[in-house]
Amino acid sequence: MSKVSTIKLVGVEKAFGSQQVLRGVDLTIPPGKLTTIIGPSGEGKSVLLKHMIGLLQPDRGEVWVDGLEISRLKGKALNEVRKRFAMLFQGAALFDSLTVFGNVAFPLREKLRLPEPDVTRRVEEKLAQVGLSGMGHKFPAELSGGMRKRAGLARALVMEPEIILFDEPTTGLDPLMAKTIHDLIVAMQRTFRFTAVMVSHEIPEVFAISDWVAMLKEGKIVAMAPSADFQRSTNPSVLEFISVGGPAPLASALPGS
Protein backbone atom coordinates (compact mmCIF):
# COMPACT_ATOMS: atom_id res chain seq x y z
CA MET A 1 0.00 0.00 0.00
CA SER A 2 2.88 2.34 -0.62
CA LYS A 3 1.27 3.87 -3.69
CA VAL A 4 -1.51 6.38 -3.21
CA SER A 5 -4.04 6.94 -5.91
CA THR A 6 -6.19 9.79 -7.01
CA ILE A 7 -9.60 9.73 -8.66
CA LYS A 8 -10.92 12.50 -10.86
CA LEU A 9 -14.42 12.87 -12.27
CA VAL A 10 -15.02 15.31 -15.11
CA GLY A 11 -18.54 16.36 -16.13
CA VAL A 12 -20.09 13.03 -15.16
CA GLU A 13 -23.75 12.76 -16.11
CA LYS A 14 -26.01 9.80 -15.45
CA ALA A 15 -29.72 9.20 -15.95
CA PHE A 16 -31.87 6.18 -15.12
CA GLY A 17 -34.73 6.24 -17.61
CA SER A 18 -36.17 9.74 -17.49
CA GLN A 19 -34.64 10.51 -14.09
CA GLN A 20 -31.46 12.56 -14.34
CA VAL A 21 -29.35 11.71 -11.27
CA LEU A 22 -25.92 13.19 -11.95
CA ARG A 23 -25.85 16.47 -13.89
CA GLY A 24 -22.19 17.10 -14.51
CA VAL A 25 -20.15 16.11 -11.50
CA ASP A 26 -16.62 17.53 -11.33
CA LEU A 27 -14.68 16.11 -8.42
CA THR A 28 -11.06 15.36 -7.59
CA ILE A 29 -10.39 12.97 -4.72
CA PRO A 30 -7.10 13.84 -2.98
CA PRO A 31 -4.70 10.88 -2.74
CA GLY A 32 -4.07 9.20 0.60
CA LYS A 33 -6.85 11.14 2.33
CA LEU A 34 -10.33 10.38 3.63
CA THR A 35 -12.87 12.30 1.60
CA THR A 36 -16.54 12.19 2.54
CA ILE A 37 -19.38 12.97 0.16
CA ILE A 38 -22.46 14.25 1.93
CA GLY A 39 -25.80 15.33 0.57
CA PRO A 40 -29.54 14.74 0.76
CA SER A 41 -30.88 11.20 0.32
CA GLY A 42 -31.68 10.08 -3.19
CA GLU A 43 -29.26 12.58 -4.75
CA GLY A 44 -27.09 9.85 -6.24
CA LYS A 45 -24.19 9.68 -3.80
CA SER A 46 -24.01 5.89 -4.07
CA VAL A 47 -24.41 6.18 -7.84
CA LEU A 48 -21.44 8.54 -7.88
CA LEU A 49 -19.37 6.08 -5.85
CA LYS A 50 -20.24 3.23 -8.23
CA HIS A 51 -18.93 5.29 -11.16
CA MET A 52 -15.50 5.43 -9.52
CA ILE A 53 -15.08 1.65 -9.65
CA GLY A 54 -16.78 1.10 -12.99
CA LEU A 55 -19.93 -0.58 -11.63
CA LEU A 56 -21.84 2.11 -13.52
CA GLN A 57 -20.84 3.89 -16.71
CA PRO A 58 -21.58 7.60 -17.14
CA ASP A 59 -23.82 8.74 -19.99
CA ARG A 60 -21.38 11.61 -20.50
CA GLY A 61 -18.17 12.65 -18.83
CA GLU A 62 -14.97 10.96 -17.74
CA VAL A 63 -13.68 9.04 -14.75
CA TRP A 64 -9.93 9.10 -14.26
CA VAL A 65 -7.95 6.88 -11.91
CA ASP A 66 -4.30 7.95 -11.80
CA GLY A 67 -4.25 9.23 -15.35
CA LEU A 68 -6.29 6.36 -16.81
CA GLU A 69 -9.78 7.05 -18.11
CA ILE A 70 -11.81 4.05 -16.90
CA SER A 71 -15.40 4.83 -17.84
CA ARG A 72 -15.16 3.12 -21.24
CA LEU A 73 -12.98 0.21 -20.11
CA LYS A 74 -14.35 -3.32 -20.19
CA GLY A 75 -13.32 -6.84 -19.29
CA LYS A 76 -9.69 -7.41 -18.48
CA ALA A 77 -8.63 -3.77 -18.62
CA LEU A 78 -11.36 -2.79 -16.16
CA ASN A 79 -10.48 -5.71 -13.89
CA GLU A 80 -6.88 -4.53 -13.80
CA VAL A 81 -8.06 -1.17 -12.47
CA ARG A 82 -10.45 -2.81 -10.01
CA LYS A 83 -7.63 -4.79 -8.45
CA ARG A 84 -6.48 -1.53 -6.90
CA PHE A 85 -9.89 -0.90 -5.36
CA ALA A 86 -12.03 -2.32 -2.61
CA MET A 87 -15.56 -1.35 -1.70
CA LEU A 88 -17.53 -1.64 1.50
CA PHE A 89 -21.20 -1.83 0.52
CA GLN A 90 -24.16 -0.40 2.39
CA GLY A 91 -25.35 -3.83 3.56
CA ALA A 92 -21.75 -5.15 3.64
CA ALA A 93 -22.63 -7.53 0.72
CA LEU A 94 -21.06 -10.53 2.42
CA PHE A 95 -21.58 -13.80 0.55
CA ASP A 96 -24.15 -15.55 2.68
CA SER A 97 -23.12 -19.02 1.55
CA LEU A 98 -19.65 -18.49 3.06
CA THR A 99 -18.53 -18.04 6.66
CA VAL A 100 -16.93 -14.80 7.82
CA PHE A 101 -13.53 -16.45 7.34
CA GLY A 102 -14.54 -17.64 3.86
CA ASN A 103 -15.71 -14.15 2.96
CA VAL A 104 -12.48 -12.46 4.01
CA ALA A 105 -10.42 -15.24 2.45
CA PHE A 106 -12.43 -15.12 -0.79
CA PRO A 107 -10.37 -12.53 -2.72
CA LEU A 108 -7.11 -14.10 -1.50
CA ARG A 109 -8.15 -17.54 -2.71
CA GLU A 110 -9.79 -16.38 -5.93
CA LYS A 111 -7.46 -13.65 -7.09
CA LEU A 112 -4.08 -14.26 -5.46
CA ARG A 113 -4.39 -18.05 -5.17
CA LEU A 114 -2.29 -17.95 -2.02
CA PRO A 115 -1.37 -21.16 -0.20
CA GLU A 116 -3.84 -21.89 2.64
CA PRO A 117 -1.46 -21.14 5.56
CA ASP A 118 -0.86 -17.64 4.14
CA VAL A 119 -4.60 -17.16 3.62
CA THR A 120 -5.29 -18.14 7.23
CA ARG A 121 -2.57 -15.84 8.56
CA ARG A 122 -3.77 -12.82 6.60
CA VAL A 123 -7.46 -13.42 7.33
CA GLU A 124 -6.87 -13.86 11.08
CA GLU A 125 -4.78 -10.70 11.09
CA LYS A 126 -7.52 -8.65 9.41
CA LEU A 127 -10.27 -10.12 11.58
CA ALA A 128 -8.23 -9.15 14.65
CA GLN A 129 -7.78 -5.61 13.32
CA VAL A 130 -11.54 -5.13 12.99
CA GLY A 131 -12.25 -6.81 16.34
CA LEU A 132 -13.72 -10.04 15.00
CA SER A 133 -11.14 -12.51 16.31
CA GLY A 134 -12.67 -15.91 16.87
CA MET A 135 -15.78 -15.09 14.80
CA GLY A 136 -14.49 -16.57 11.54
CA HIS A 137 -16.66 -19.66 11.73
CA LYS A 138 -19.94 -17.73 11.87
CA PHE A 139 -22.18 -17.15 8.87
CA PRO A 140 -23.24 -13.60 7.94
CA ALA A 141 -26.84 -14.35 8.94
CA GLU A 142 -25.65 -14.98 12.51
CA LEU A 143 -23.99 -11.56 12.82
CA SER A 144 -25.35 -8.22 13.98
CA GLY A 145 -25.35 -5.28 11.56
CA GLY A 146 -22.21 -3.83 13.10
CA MET A 147 -20.34 -7.11 12.96
CA ARG A 148 -21.32 -7.55 9.33
CA LYS A 149 -19.89 -4.13 8.54
CA ARG A 150 -16.68 -5.07 10.30
CA ALA A 151 -16.45 -8.31 8.36
CA GLY A 152 -17.05 -6.33 5.16
CA LEU A 153 -14.29 -3.94 6.20
CA ALA A 154 -11.92 -6.86 6.84
CA ARG A 155 -12.73 -8.23 3.36
CA ALA A 156 -12.09 -4.80 1.84
CA LEU A 157 -8.75 -4.44 3.66
CA VAL A 158 -7.41 -7.93 3.08
CA MET A 159 -6.19 -7.28 -0.46
CA GLU A 160 -4.39 -4.15 0.76
CA PRO A 161 -5.98 -1.91 -1.88
CA GLU A 162 -4.86 1.58 -2.79
CA ILE A 163 -8.39 2.93 -2.78
CA ILE A 164 -11.37 1.95 -0.61
CA LEU A 165 -14.89 3.17 -1.27
CA PHE A 166 -17.32 3.21 1.66
CA ASP A 167 -21.01 3.32 0.79
CA GLU A 168 -22.82 4.64 3.88
CA PRO A 169 -20.84 2.43 6.25
CA THR A 170 -22.90 3.36 9.32
CA THR A 171 -26.45 3.27 7.94
CA GLY A 172 -28.74 1.20 10.14
CA LEU A 173 -26.37 1.10 13.11
CA ASP A 174 -26.92 2.52 16.56
CA PRO A 175 -24.86 5.68 17.35
CA LEU A 176 -22.34 3.78 19.45
CA MET A 177 -21.69 1.18 16.79
CA ALA A 178 -21.62 3.91 14.14
CA LYS A 179 -18.86 5.64 16.08
CA THR A 180 -16.94 2.37 16.41
CA ILE A 181 -17.11 1.79 12.66
CA HIS A 182 -16.05 5.40 11.97
CA ASP A 183 -13.13 5.07 14.37
CA LEU A 184 -12.14 1.80 12.75
CA ILE A 185 -12.21 3.32 9.26
CA VAL A 186 -10.14 6.29 10.40
CA ALA A 187 -7.64 4.07 12.24
CA MET A 188 -7.20 1.84 9.18
CA GLN A 189 -6.90 4.83 6.87
CA ARG A 190 -4.28 6.48 9.09
CA THR A 191 -2.35 3.20 9.35
CA PHE A 192 -2.41 2.09 5.73
CA ARG A 193 -2.76 5.52 4.05
CA PHE A 194 -5.09 4.30 1.31
CA THR A 195 -7.26 6.78 -0.56
CA ALA A 196 -10.68 6.62 1.05
CA VAL A 197 -13.97 7.89 -0.34
CA MET A 198 -16.96 7.69 1.95
CA VAL A 199 -20.61 8.45 1.36
CA SER A 200 -22.38 9.38 4.56
CA HIS A 201 -25.35 11.08 6.19
CA GLU A 202 -23.71 11.25 9.59
CA ILE A 203 -23.51 14.93 10.34
CA PRO A 204 -21.68 16.31 12.27
CA GLU A 205 -19.64 13.14 12.93
CA VAL A 206 -18.08 13.05 9.45
CA PHE A 207 -16.41 16.42 9.99
CA ALA A 208 -14.30 15.05 12.82
CA ILE A 209 -13.05 12.05 10.87
CA SER A 210 -12.73 13.31 7.28
CA ASP A 211 -9.81 15.16 5.73
CA TRP A 212 -12.01 16.55 2.99
CA VAL A 213 -15.77 16.95 2.65
CA ALA A 214 -17.74 17.41 -0.58
CA MET A 215 -21.45 18.00 -0.94
CA LEU A 216 -23.58 16.61 -3.75
CA LYS A 217 -26.83 18.40 -4.44
CA GLU A 218 -29.12 18.29 -7.46
CA GLY A 219 -26.63 16.15 -9.32
CA LYS A 220 -23.62 18.43 -8.86
CA ILE A 221 -20.83 18.97 -6.36
CA VAL A 222 -21.84 22.29 -4.79
CA ALA A 223 -18.97 22.55 -2.33
CA MET A 224 -15.74 20.82 -1.49
CA ALA A 225 -13.23 21.86 1.15
CA PRO A 226 -10.99 20.54 3.91
CA SER A 227 -13.22 19.40 6.74
CA ALA A 228 -12.57 22.38 9.07
CA ASP A 229 -13.18 24.94 6.31
CA PHE A 230 -16.28 23.11 5.12
CA GLN A 231 -18.05 23.69 8.42
CA ARG A 232 -17.46 27.43 8.08
CA SER A 233 -18.86 27.45 4.56
CA THR A 234 -21.23 30.29 3.67
CA ASN A 235 -22.79 28.35 0.80
CA PRO A 236 -26.56 28.42 1.53
CA SER A 237 -27.10 24.76 0.42
CA VAL A 238 -24.31 23.62 2.73
CA LEU A 239 -25.56 25.74 5.63
CA GLU A 240 -29.08 24.42 5.26
CA PHE A 241 -27.93 20.80 5.08
CA ILE A 242 -25.43 20.81 7.93
CA SER A 243 -27.67 22.78 10.27
CA VAL A 244 -30.56 20.34 9.73
CA GLY A 245 -28.19 17.42 10.05
CA GLY A 246 -26.90 18.74 13.37
CA PRO A 247 -28.49 18.27 16.76
CA ALA A 248 -31.57 20.34 15.95
CA PRO A 249 -34.21 20.37 18.70
CA LEU A 250 -37.15 18.20 17.72
CA ALA A 251 -39.70 20.59 19.17
CA SER A 252 -38.86 23.28 16.64
CA ALA A 253 -40.04 20.99 13.88
CA LEU A 254 -43.48 20.55 15.45
CA PRO A 255 -46.35 22.69 14.26
CA GLY A 256 -47.25 25.55 16.56
CA SER A 257 -43.88 25.71 18.27
Next chain:
Amino acid sequence: MLTAGIAGIGRTTLFLIREMGRMVVFLSSTTAWLFRPPLRPFQILKQLHFIGFKSMFVVVLTAAFTGMVLGLQGYYTLRKYGSEAALGAAVALSIIRELGPVLAALMVTARAGSAMTAEIGIMRITEQIDALDTMAINPLQYLISPKVVAGLIGVPLLVAIFDVVGIYGGYLVGVDLLGGNSGAYWNSIESAVEWKDVYGGIWKSVSFGLIVTWVCCYKGYYTRMSAEGLGTATTEAVVLASVLILVWDYFLTSVLL
Protein backbone atom coordinates in the same frame (compact mmCIF):
# COMPACT_ATOMS: atom_id res chain seq x y z
CA MET B 1 -57.09 6.76 -27.84
CA LEU B 2 -56.11 4.90 -30.99
CA THR B 3 -52.59 6.32 -30.99
CA ALA B 4 -52.23 5.41 -27.32
CA GLY B 5 -53.15 1.83 -28.17
CA ILE B 6 -50.65 1.69 -31.01
CA ALA B 7 -47.99 3.28 -28.82
CA GLY B 8 -48.69 0.64 -26.20
CA ILE B 9 -48.25 -2.17 -28.73
CA GLY B 10 -45.04 -0.58 -29.95
CA ARG B 11 -43.71 -0.19 -26.42
CA THR B 12 -44.46 -3.80 -25.55
CA THR B 13 -42.91 -5.06 -28.80
CA LEU B 14 -39.75 -3.02 -28.21
CA PHE B 15 -39.58 -4.27 -24.61
CA LEU B 16 -39.91 -7.89 -25.74
CA ILE B 17 -37.28 -7.52 -28.45
CA ARG B 18 -34.88 -5.84 -26.02
CA GLU B 19 -35.52 -8.54 -23.42
CA MET B 20 -34.88 -11.31 -25.97
CA GLY B 21 -31.69 -9.61 -27.09
CA ARG B 22 -30.51 -9.32 -23.51
CA MET B 23 -31.26 -12.99 -22.90
CA VAL B 24 -29.23 -14.01 -25.94
CA VAL B 25 -26.32 -11.79 -24.88
CA PHE B 26 -26.54 -13.27 -21.36
CA LEU B 27 -26.38 -16.80 -22.74
CA SER B 28 -23.54 -16.11 -25.15
CA SER B 29 -21.43 -14.36 -22.49
CA THR B 30 -22.06 -17.21 -20.07
CA THR B 31 -21.06 -19.71 -22.75
CA ALA B 32 -17.90 -17.77 -23.51
CA TRP B 33 -16.98 -17.78 -19.80
CA LEU B 34 -17.48 -21.57 -19.64
CA PHE B 35 -14.25 -22.15 -21.48
CA ARG B 36 -12.05 -19.57 -19.80
CA PRO B 37 -9.86 -20.52 -16.87
CA PRO B 38 -10.17 -20.88 -13.97
CA LEU B 39 -12.62 -23.74 -14.55
CA ARG B 40 -14.41 -24.36 -11.30
CA PRO B 41 -14.91 -28.11 -10.83
CA PHE B 42 -15.86 -27.70 -7.17
CA GLN B 43 -18.57 -25.14 -7.99
CA ILE B 44 -19.88 -27.40 -10.77
CA LEU B 45 -20.03 -30.38 -8.39
CA LYS B 46 -21.84 -28.30 -5.80
CA GLN B 47 -24.43 -27.22 -8.35
CA LEU B 48 -24.73 -30.76 -9.71
CA HIS B 49 -25.53 -31.89 -6.19
CA PHE B 50 -28.17 -29.18 -5.91
CA ILE B 51 -29.78 -29.51 -9.36
CA GLY B 52 -29.30 -33.26 -9.79
CA PHE B 53 -29.06 -35.16 -6.55
CA LYS B 54 -31.48 -33.01 -4.57
CA SER B 55 -34.09 -33.24 -7.36
CA MET B 56 -33.95 -37.01 -7.40
CA PHE B 57 -36.68 -37.63 -4.87
CA VAL B 58 -39.28 -35.52 -6.65
CA VAL B 59 -38.24 -36.91 -10.05
CA VAL B 60 -38.48 -40.51 -8.86
CA LEU B 61 -41.88 -39.83 -7.32
CA THR B 62 -43.17 -38.17 -10.49
CA ALA B 63 -41.72 -40.96 -12.63
CA ALA B 64 -43.27 -43.74 -10.55
CA PHE B 65 -46.75 -42.27 -10.65
CA THR B 66 -46.50 -41.29 -14.31
CA GLY B 67 -45.53 -44.88 -15.19
CA MET B 68 -48.26 -46.26 -12.96
CA VAL B 69 -51.02 -44.13 -14.45
CA LEU B 70 -49.81 -44.96 -17.95
CA GLY B 71 -49.91 -48.65 -17.01
CA LEU B 72 -53.45 -48.25 -15.72
CA GLN B 73 -54.83 -46.22 -18.61
CA GLY B 74 -52.86 -48.19 -21.19
CA TYR B 75 -54.00 -51.55 -19.90
CA TYR B 76 -57.71 -50.78 -20.04
CA THR B 77 -57.48 -48.99 -23.39
CA LEU B 78 -55.39 -51.73 -25.02
CA ARG B 79 -57.59 -54.48 -23.59
CA LYS B 80 -60.54 -53.08 -25.59
CA TYR B 81 -58.60 -54.05 -28.70
CA GLY B 82 -57.11 -57.18 -27.23
CA SER B 83 -53.62 -55.70 -27.41
CA GLU B 84 -52.54 -55.83 -23.73
CA ALA B 85 -49.30 -57.36 -24.92
CA ALA B 86 -48.28 -53.97 -26.34
CA LEU B 87 -48.54 -52.27 -22.93
CA GLY B 88 -44.78 -52.29 -22.34
CA ALA B 89 -44.12 -50.60 -25.66
CA ALA B 90 -46.83 -48.00 -25.08
CA VAL B 91 -45.51 -47.09 -21.63
CA ALA B 92 -41.82 -47.12 -22.57
CA LEU B 93 -42.18 -45.10 -25.78
CA SER B 94 -44.36 -42.44 -24.14
CA ILE B 95 -41.90 -42.06 -21.30
CA ILE B 96 -38.62 -42.26 -23.20
CA ARG B 97 -39.68 -39.97 -26.05
CA GLU B 98 -41.84 -37.40 -24.30
CA LEU B 99 -42.88 -37.67 -20.71
CA GLY B 100 -39.48 -38.42 -19.22
CA PRO B 101 -37.61 -35.40 -20.59
CA VAL B 102 -40.56 -33.00 -20.30
CA LEU B 103 -41.79 -33.94 -16.83
CA ALA B 104 -38.30 -34.25 -15.35
CA ALA B 105 -37.38 -30.83 -16.77
CA LEU B 106 -40.59 -29.30 -15.41
CA MET B 107 -39.85 -30.78 -11.98
CA VAL B 108 -36.29 -29.42 -12.07
CA THR B 109 -37.70 -26.01 -13.05
CA ALA B 110 -40.12 -26.03 -10.14
CA ARG B 111 -37.64 -27.28 -7.58
CA ALA B 112 -34.18 -26.09 -8.59
CA GLY B 113 -34.97 -23.38 -11.16
CA SER B 114 -37.09 -21.29 -8.82
CA ALA B 115 -34.45 -21.59 -6.10
CA MET B 116 -31.76 -20.49 -8.57
CA THR B 117 -33.72 -17.36 -9.50
CA ALA B 118 -34.30 -16.52 -5.84
CA GLU B 119 -30.67 -17.12 -4.88
CA ILE B 120 -29.19 -15.04 -7.68
CA GLY B 121 -31.86 -12.37 -7.24
CA ILE B 122 -31.07 -12.02 -3.53
CA MET B 123 -27.39 -11.77 -4.41
CA ARG B 124 -28.22 -8.98 -6.84
CA ILE B 125 -30.41 -7.08 -4.38
CA THR B 126 -27.92 -7.36 -1.51
CA GLU B 127 -25.11 -6.20 -3.84
CA GLN B 128 -23.21 -9.49 -3.60
CA ILE B 129 -22.99 -9.57 -7.41
CA ASP B 130 -21.59 -6.02 -7.41
CA ALA B 131 -19.13 -7.16 -4.73
CA LEU B 132 -17.88 -9.91 -7.07
CA ASP B 133 -17.47 -7.30 -9.80
CA THR B 134 -15.48 -5.00 -7.54
CA MET B 135 -13.15 -7.91 -6.72
CA ALA B 136 -12.52 -8.31 -10.45
CA ILE B 137 -14.30 -11.68 -10.47
CA ASN B 138 -16.78 -12.10 -13.30
CA PRO B 139 -20.17 -13.01 -11.77
CA LEU B 140 -21.23 -14.86 -14.93
CA GLN B 141 -18.21 -17.10 -14.65
CA TYR B 142 -18.36 -17.58 -10.90
CA LEU B 143 -22.13 -17.90 -10.44
CA ILE B 144 -23.87 -18.69 -13.69
CA SER B 145 -21.52 -20.91 -15.73
CA PRO B 146 -21.29 -23.68 -13.09
CA LYS B 147 -25.09 -23.78 -12.89
CA VAL B 148 -25.44 -24.08 -16.67
CA VAL B 149 -22.87 -26.91 -16.83
CA ALA B 150 -24.61 -28.66 -13.93
CA GLY B 151 -27.93 -28.31 -15.77
CA LEU B 152 -26.47 -29.79 -18.96
CA ILE B 153 -25.11 -32.79 -17.05
CA GLY B 154 -27.76 -33.16 -14.33
CA VAL B 155 -31.01 -33.04 -16.29
CA PRO B 156 -30.11 -35.89 -18.73
CA LEU B 157 -29.11 -38.07 -15.78
CA LEU B 158 -32.39 -37.31 -14.03
CA VAL B 159 -34.25 -38.16 -17.23
CA ALA B 160 -32.46 -41.51 -17.43
CA ILE B 161 -33.60 -42.26 -13.89
CA PHE B 162 -37.11 -41.05 -14.73
CA ASP B 163 -37.28 -43.41 -17.73
CA VAL B 164 -36.26 -46.49 -15.75
CA VAL B 165 -38.50 -45.74 -12.77
CA GLY B 166 -41.44 -44.88 -15.05
CA ILE B 167 -41.16 -48.15 -16.97
CA TYR B 168 -41.10 -50.11 -13.71
CA GLY B 169 -44.12 -48.08 -12.50
CA GLY B 170 -46.03 -49.21 -15.60
CA TYR B 171 -44.94 -52.77 -14.94
CA LEU B 172 -46.11 -52.59 -11.32
CA VAL B 173 -49.65 -51.63 -12.32
CA GLY B 174 -50.00 -53.35 -15.72
CA VAL B 175 -48.45 -56.66 -14.71
CA ASP B 176 -48.33 -57.00 -10.92
CA LEU B 177 -51.68 -55.41 -10.08
CA LEU B 178 -53.80 -56.00 -13.20
CA GLY B 179 -52.32 -59.33 -14.16
CA GLY B 180 -50.80 -58.57 -17.57
CA ASN B 181 -48.13 -60.84 -18.98
CA SER B 182 -44.65 -60.06 -17.66
CA GLY B 183 -42.77 -61.52 -20.63
CA ALA B 184 -44.96 -59.67 -23.10
CA TYR B 185 -44.32 -56.38 -21.26
CA TRP B 186 -40.52 -56.58 -21.58
CA ASN B 187 -40.65 -58.18 -24.99
CA SER B 188 -42.77 -55.42 -26.48
CA ILE B 189 -40.34 -52.83 -25.07
CA GLU B 190 -37.38 -54.59 -26.59
CA SER B 191 -38.97 -54.83 -30.01
CA ALA B 192 -40.53 -51.34 -30.09
CA VAL B 193 -37.91 -49.08 -28.53
CA GLU B 194 -35.05 -48.12 -30.81
CA TRP B 195 -31.79 -46.38 -29.95
CA LYS B 196 -33.09 -43.39 -31.88
CA ASP B 197 -35.83 -42.96 -29.27
CA VAL B 198 -33.35 -43.01 -26.42
CA TYR B 199 -30.95 -40.59 -28.12
CA GLY B 200 -33.87 -38.30 -28.93
CA GLY B 201 -34.86 -38.23 -25.28
CA ILE B 202 -31.30 -37.49 -24.20
CA TRP B 203 -30.91 -34.63 -26.69
CA LYS B 204 -34.17 -33.18 -25.49
CA SER B 205 -33.08 -33.38 -21.88
CA VAL B 206 -29.75 -31.68 -22.61
CA SER B 207 -31.55 -28.77 -24.27
CA PHE B 208 -34.07 -28.61 -21.42
CA GLY B 209 -31.21 -28.47 -18.93
CA LEU B 210 -29.91 -25.46 -20.79
CA ILE B 211 -33.33 -23.78 -20.95
CA VAL B 212 -33.99 -24.18 -17.21
CA THR B 213 -30.64 -22.84 -16.03
CA TRP B 214 -30.48 -20.10 -18.66
CA VAL B 215 -33.97 -18.69 -18.06
CA CYS B 216 -33.91 -19.04 -14.26
CA CYS B 217 -30.43 -17.53 -13.87
CA TYR B 218 -31.26 -14.71 -16.27
CA LYS B 219 -34.43 -13.75 -14.40
CA GLY B 220 -32.58 -13.69 -11.09
CA TYR B 221 -29.61 -11.79 -12.49
CA TYR B 222 -31.79 -8.98 -13.83
CA THR B 223 -34.39 -8.89 -11.07
CA ARG B 224 -35.91 -5.59 -10.03
CA MET B 225 -34.42 -4.38 -6.77
CA SER B 226 -37.29 -5.15 -4.41
CA ALA B 227 -38.88 -8.09 -2.62
CA GLU B 228 -41.88 -7.81 -4.92
CA GLY B 229 -39.60 -7.62 -7.95
CA LEU B 230 -37.83 -10.79 -6.90
CA GLY B 231 -41.18 -12.55 -6.37
CA THR B 232 -42.23 -11.53 -9.87
CA ALA B 233 -38.86 -12.63 -11.29
CA THR B 234 -39.20 -16.07 -9.71
CA THR B 235 -42.73 -16.52 -11.05
CA GLU B 236 -41.70 -15.32 -14.50
CA ALA B 237 -38.70 -17.65 -14.49
CA VAL B 238 -40.78 -20.73 -13.70
CA VAL B 239 -43.53 -19.82 -16.18
CA LEU B 240 -41.18 -18.85 -19.01
CA ALA B 241 -38.92 -21.89 -18.52
CA SER B 242 -41.93 -24.26 -18.41
CA VAL B 243 -43.53 -22.77 -21.51
CA LEU B 244 -40.22 -22.74 -23.39
CA ILE B 245 -39.68 -26.40 -22.49
CA LEU B 246 -43.06 -27.37 -23.92
CA VAL B 247 -42.71 -25.23 -27.07
CA TRP B 248 -39.14 -26.37 -27.70
CA ASP B 249 -40.25 -29.96 -27.11
CA TYR B 250 -42.73 -29.66 -29.94
CA PHE B 251 -40.16 -28.27 -32.38
CA LEU B 252 -37.54 -30.79 -31.39
CA THR B 253 -40.00 -33.66 -31.70
CA SER B 254 -41.02 -32.55 -35.18
CA VAL B 255 -37.34 -32.55 -36.17
CA LEU B 256 -36.38 -35.78 -34.42
CA LEU B 257 -39.33 -37.89 -35.54
